[in-house]
Ligand SMILES: Nc1ncnc2c1ncn2[C@@H]1O[C@H](COP(=O)(O)OP(=O)(O)O)[C@@H](O)[C@H]1O
């Protein structure tokens with residue numbers, strides 16, 4: 001479980017995060033949702049420690065991270081896997097070398113142990129025969145898979161993904177979302193996913209935090225999100241015609257159920 005307490009961050013007098021607190025649960029895909037420019041990536045970077053918050057702190061399974069001693073921070077840092085926006089593979093390394101890289105940096109594994117782990121992770125993301133391909137030779141979806149394999153290779157306890165399905169076609173996007181969710185549940189990882197994508201919300205939104213102009217306006221799951229009275233959240237969700245239609249169908253179904261229930265009561269009276 002990751003907890004954030006009252007995180008504030010400004011850049012050059014411009015407030016980006018304005019006192020965000022919350023909990024990200026273990027074994028769940030926790031979504032950080034919001035429009036572009038609301039501070040999602042900045043919050044994720046504050047959690048990972050790439051940006052230092054002006055005020056506030058982060059704890060990982062009860063241990064303070066922000067401002068703690070270097071060795072404690074490094075210990076936590078070793079348990080974090082990160083899937084960067086746009087995959088960020090090393091272009092000069094092949095698939096296998098990309099996934100091996102964090103094992104070389106972070107573990108004392110022998111070459112053969114590293115290769116076993118690389119092959120295990122590649123097969124876990126459905127990429128058995130791509131070891132010697134270069135990033136330029138594989139599709140966007142495959143790059144994301146390599147990015148996921150690289151993130152989980154050192155047995156991460158925490159997994160952070162910034163817009164993991166941006167730039168993918170809708171079908172591949174869902175496959176990648178589902179892969180992250182499966183891995184999260186299988187290895188009981190605390191996963192935080194930054195997204196502005198309503199498809200992700202519907203598919204994998206176990207726990208969602210909605211950010212608006214640097215503040216947390218709402219949190220809940222993918223069922224609850226369809227039925228809130230927060231204007232900013234509804235404007236965001238129902239900006240999309242498909243979502244408005246889905247909501248209309250759902251409301252009509254609920255009304256019909258209420259009507260049938262009323263009738264049934266009337267008959268038994
Ligand atoms: N390193 C930085 N220096 C100055 N401004 C930044 C920096 N990083 C982000 N910002 C600003 O913070 C705001 C939120 O950015 P970001 O967290 O990337 O938004 P998003 O929700 O789209 O991920 C934006 O206005 C952005 O320009």
Ligand SMILES: [Mg+2]
Pocket residue numbers: 040041042162194
């Ligand atoms: Mg971002």
